[in-house]
Structures are given as structure tokens and as C-alpha cells.
Amino acid sequence: MTTIEDVAIIGAGLSGLTLALALHSQSIPCTVYEGRSAPEDIGGAIVLSPNALQILDTLAIYPSIKHEGYECETVVFRTQDDQIIDAYEIGNEEKYGYKALRIYRHIIIRELLRRLSENHIPVHYGKKFLRICAETESQVTWEFSDGSTGRAGSVVGADGIHSRVRQYLYPQVKPRFLGIVAVAATVPSCLVDIPRGYHLPAIIMSPTHPGYIIGSQHPDASEVMLGRQARSVELDRDGWDALIADTRWCIDFLSDGAEGFPPVIRSTVAHIRSDRLNVWPFYVVPRLDGWASDRGRVTILGDAAHAIPPSSGQGANQVFEDVWTYALVRGRGGGAPSGPALRKWSRGRQERIDQLLGFAEEMNRRRMINTSSVEKTYTTCSMTEYLDLEWVFTPDYPQMVQDWLESSGP
Ligand SMILES: Cc1cc2nc3c(=O)[nH]c(=O)nc-3n(C[C@H](O)[C@H](O)[C@H](O)COP(=O)(O)OP(=O)(O)OC[C@H]3O[C@@H](n4cnc5c(N)ncnc54)[C@H](O)[C@@H]3O)c2cc1C
Structure with a gap:
């Protein structure tokens, strides 16, 4: 057997x-x-x-x-x-x-x-x-x-x-660290200015600033996720923890230059909360x-x-x-x-x-x-x-x- x-x-x-x-x-x-x-x-x-x-x-x-x-x-x-x-x-x-x-x-x-x-x-x-x-x-x-x-x-x-x-x-x-971190925030979509028929998810690019990715979450699209990628040097574990805890930096990074982007971005950025942030260093x-x-x-x-x-x-x-x-x-x-x-x-x-x-x-x-x-x-x-x-x-x-x-x- x-x-x-x-x-x-x-x-x-x-x-x-x-x-x-x-x-x-x-x-x-x-x-x-x-x-x-x-x-x-x-x-x-x-x-x-x-x-x-x-x-x-x-x-x-x-x-x-x-x-x-x-x-x-x-x-x-x-x-x-x-x-x-x-x-x-x-x-x-x-x-x-x-x-x-x-x-x-x-x-x-x-x-x-x-x-x-x-x-x-x-x-x-x-x-x-x-x-x-x-x-x-x-x-x-x-x-x-x-x-x-x-x-x-x-x-x-x-x-x-x-x-x-x-x-x-x-x-x-x-x-190996790719030299990039993603910073993301989630915001209730009732606070976001999403025009009727506006297609999400979307990647919104800019010639002067890092682009954004924005998409809906939850079955009823009641939340949006806004993300952006930053160049970064590699940090050790404590360093990454400190970056993740630095909510001011995260919010400032997500907000930088947002005034030049469409209302969907501006309104999302305006409602980012420090307890709804995520940071993701890219390793391969x-x-x-x-x-x-x-x-x-x-x-x-x-x-x-x-x-x-x-x-x-x-x-x-x-x-x-x-x-x-x-x-x-x-x-x-x-x-x-x-x-x-x-x-x-x-x-x-x-x-x-x-x-x-x-x-x-x-x-x-x-x-x-x-x-x-x-x-x-x-x-x-x-x-x-x-x-x-x-x-x-x-x-x-x-x-x-x-x-x-x-x-x-x-
Ligand atoms: C913030 C974030 C967003 C992501 N977004 C996407 C996305 O949109 N699309 C996509 O395709 N992928 C995405 N990914 C990647 C995706 O999540 C991973 O590829 C996937 O989770 C890998 O699964 P895994 O089980 O191999 O590893 P992990 O999810 O890392 O799980 C490994 C598990 O092993 C445990 N473990 C580790 N060491 C030991 C040990 N020594 N003994 C016992 N247990 C141990 C850990 O605690 C953990 O539970 C994302 C990842 C992150 C972090």
C-alpha cells in the first residue's frame, strides 16, 4: 500500500x-x-x-x-x-x-x-x-x-x-529594493467629488508630479484608494517602520501638487486621515x-x-x-x-x-x-x-x- x-x-x-x-x-x-x-x-x-x-x-x-x-x-x-x-x-x-x-x-x-x-x-x-x-x-x-x-x-x-x-x-x-515606495490612503467615497459616469480605476499622469492611481473599493464602491509612488533610498526595518509612522510625510507626499490635478484627486486628498494610510516598499x-x-x-x-x-x-x-x-x-x-x-x-x-x-x-x-x-x-x-x-x-x-x-x- x-x-x-x-x-x-x-x-x-x-x-x-x-x-x-x-x-x-x-x-x-x-x-x-x-x-x-x-x-x-x-x-x-x-x-x-x-x-x-x-x-x-x-x-x-x-x-x-x-x-x-x-x-x-x-x-x-x-x-x-x-x-x-x-x-x-x-x-x-x-x-x-x-x-x-x-x-x-x-x-x-x-x-x-x-x-x-x-x-x-x-x-x-x-x-x-x-x-x-x-x-x-x-x-x-x-x-x-x-x-x-x-x-x-x-x-x-x-x-x-x-x-x-x-x-x-x-x-x-x-x-532587492527597487528604490520605490508606494504610499496609499483610503477615503470614503461620499467625501470624494466623483463626476457621474467617471471611470475608475484610473491612473492620472502628470508631466511635473508623480501620477496617481485611484480606484473604488468595497462592493458598493463606498471607499476609494488613492496611491502614488515615491523614489526612496533603502531603509532598514526600523527606518521603514518610522516612515510608515510618519503620517505627516505620507499625507504631504500624497498632497504635493494635487491642486493641479482633477477634482477627484483634490477632493480625495482633502479628506485623507492619518489612520487610513499604507506604505509599501517595493522589493523583488x-x-x-x-x-x-x-x-x-x-x-x-x-x-x-x-x-x-x-x-x-x-x-x-x-x-x-x-x-x-x-x-x-x-x-x-x-x-x-x-x-x-x-x-x-x-x-x-x-x-x-x-x-x-x-x-x-x-x-x-x-x-x-x-x-x-x-x-x-x-x-x-x-x-x-x-x-x-x-x-x-x-x-x-x-x-x-x-x-x-x-x-x-x-
Ligand atoms: C500593501 C500591499 C499591497 C499589495 N497589492 C497587490 C495588488 O494589488 N496586486 C497584487 O497582485 N499583489 C499585491 N501585493 C502583493 C501580494 O500581496 C503578495 O504577492 C502576496 O501577498 C504574497 O503572498 P505570500 O503568501 O507568498 O506571502 P505573504 O503574504 O508575505 O505571507 C507569508 C506568510 O508567512 C509568514 N512567515 C514569514 N516568515 C515565517 C517564518 N519564519 N515562520 C513561519 N511563518 C512565517 C508571514 O507571517 C506571512 O503570514 C501587495 C502587497 C502589499 C504588502
Whole structure:
């Protein structure tokens, strides 16, 4: 009789919890260990695109969160004098099966935890992973910061951008700061001057100031999020904490030059509250050669493997692709980890991330904010053709996994 080996998942963020559910759907037992003492209730809303919603639908999460987010299909680009000059799709029910869903992260986490509990999948809080002690032919042992140890058939590091599990595979790799922080505020939309029929979300560009992104949140659009990106030197943890606590700086940065922007921006800026601010320094993980150990018993995924620039709008969405395809690979292997299969999986995943980074660059070209390029935009752009985004939004995951596993090479 084959014994299906259990999986230890480190981290109860979006990737860890979704992975637990995905493995459960493949009849692979797992346990989640989270360093924090309680479920995460921080961070802002994220935009889920059709490629992630397809997975959350398959896992029966989407129907129970859909009504708690704001649905939208297109982001428009506007000039400082409020002319729409471009647009691109972030979802489309007719073409891709789903509208994009802007939703608070804690809602998805809450729903995932509810489903894990229903399925008796254990989640242990206050268990901070420290290091892998040994990986053998049949199991992995590791140590927690409280001195206790664990043992499982395999370990998956879903422990975010500063992953400790990654240190086992890549002791020298450190996340790289992109020199940019995003500052965002949320404001009740009843305080914002939004003209009738005004399309949100919108990116409003300026030849003289950093542009804004503004979008609706909550199913009834009762809140708007206003964000802007600032250049920054890298700070240490205390430095970032101090910046986040410096609400005066955040508000001043969001307000700087707002008088030259349309009323929707001016009225939002006028109502920013110091307790509704968020600061997000942009880090990426350098491109890694693979995400699994030779034996395949230690793997990383999600932000631990590939935190990618936010301009792609795909950071969280790629997390769902990682976990779903990982579970499909494990399911096809009868539940046992296989080094060669997981190498093919991580190569296939990395190729897709690379394609998405190319896509992000294209988006960046459209979000140009330096003076010369904005002038160019103003003079040459009319509404561009929609990009062909089927490859982003409607992947056939089982086929993708099959193609990877049948591919040649190590
Ligand atoms: C403010 C903000 C806004 C964002 N907006 C968007 C967006 O609009 N669109 C988008 O696509 N993406 C967005 N992202 C990115 C997206 O949220 C991430 O890509 C995604 O959350 C990564 O999920 P993850 O589970 O891999 O990592 P994380 O969410 O970082 O979760 C990792 C978990 O592991 C735990 N952990 C860490 N170390 C240990 C340890 N040693 N032992 C045990 N547990 C540990 C952590 O406590 C955490 O719970 C945003 C991120 C932030 C911060």
C-alpha cells in the first residue's frame, strides 16, 4: 500500500493557506505553521485577475468572496487635465470568464481559514520556522524558533519575500529594493467629488508630479484608494517602520501638487486621515535557478520564490498559480515529491513569470511619468488597441502542467 506523505507548509499568507486547500483537493495531507500569533489582518486590497479567480473558483472560494469585493474590467489612463488617453483590461467576464475583483486581503485569508477549518486542516500559529535541520531520501526535519522541531515528508516555504526556507536553498540571496515606495490612503467615497459616469480605476499622469492611481473599493464602491509612488533610498526595518509612522510625510507626499490635478484627486486628498494610510516598499527576489531542492522535499513558492514588481498587477495572482500548479504536479505524482518533476514545474513557472515581467515593462511604458515621455504620450496616444491578454488571464493549468512534465531536459 502507498502511504501518501504529508506536507508541512511554512506561512499562513495567501500562498500557504491556498496551497493547503489545493493539496487537500489532491488528497495530500498537510499542516500549516505560521510565525505570527494570529491571522494576518494587515495590508490593503489587492486586485485578483481572471487567472487567479479561475483557481479560487475551482477551490470554491470565489463564490463566497465575490460579493465582498469591487468588480471592474478596465483601468483607464488620464492626463492631468482629465482626458482619457488609454485603457487596458484587468478582467472581462465575456472574454476571460471573470471581471477583476478588488478585495481586501484579510477577507480572502478569513475565507481560506474557514475552509481549512471545515476540512480539518491544521494551522498552528506562533510557530516561527528557523531552519531546515536535515533533508533525507524520505523526510525533512526542521527547527522552530521556540526550540521545538518538526518532521514531514516535505516542506514548502510559503513564508513571503523574506523567506527563511529560501535560505536553505539559497543562503546568499536577499530581496532587492527597487528604490520605490508606494504610499496609499483610503477615503470614503461620499467625501470624494466623483463626476457621474467617471471611470475608475484610473491612473492620472502628470508631466511635473508623480501620477496617481485611484480606484473604488468595497462592493458598493463606498471607499476609494488613492496611491502614488515615491523614489526612496533603502531603509532598514526600523527606518521603514518610522516612515510608515510618519503620517505627516505620507499625507504631504500624497498632497504635493494635487491642486493641479482633477477634482477627484483634490477632493480625495482633502479628506485623507492619518489612520487610513499604507506604505509599501517595493522589493523583488532576484531570479532564482529553481525553487526546489534536488530531492524535491524542500520547495519555495509565492513571494518567497519570485516577488515581482507591482506594475505587473500580478504579484498575488501569481501566488495562486504557483500553489495550484504545485498541487497538480504533486497530485500527478501520487503525492510523493519528485525532484525532477518539481524542477520542471519551477522552470515552467519561472518562464511564465518572465513573460509577465515583459508584460509589466509594457505597462510601465504606458505609465511613463517623466516629462518627455508624458509629452510624447499626450501628443501621440489615442486609445490604444487592447493588448491580447488571453495568455495572462485564461491559462489551461492542467495542460500547462502536462506540457511542463513532458518537456525534455533535467
Ligand atoms: C500593501 C500591499 C499591497 C499589495 N497589492 C497587490 C495588488 O494589488 N496586486 C497584487 O497582485 N499583489 C499585491 N501585493 C502583493 C501580494 O500581496 C503578495 O504577492 C502576496 O501577498 C504574497 O503572498 P505570500 O503568501 O507568498 O506571502 P505573504 O503574504 O508575505 O505571507 C507569508 C506568510 O508567512 C509568514 N512567515 C514569514 N516568515 C515565517 C517564518 N519564519 N515562520 C513561519 N511563518 C512565517 C508571514 O507571517 C506571512 O503570514 C501587495 C502587497 C502589499 C504588502
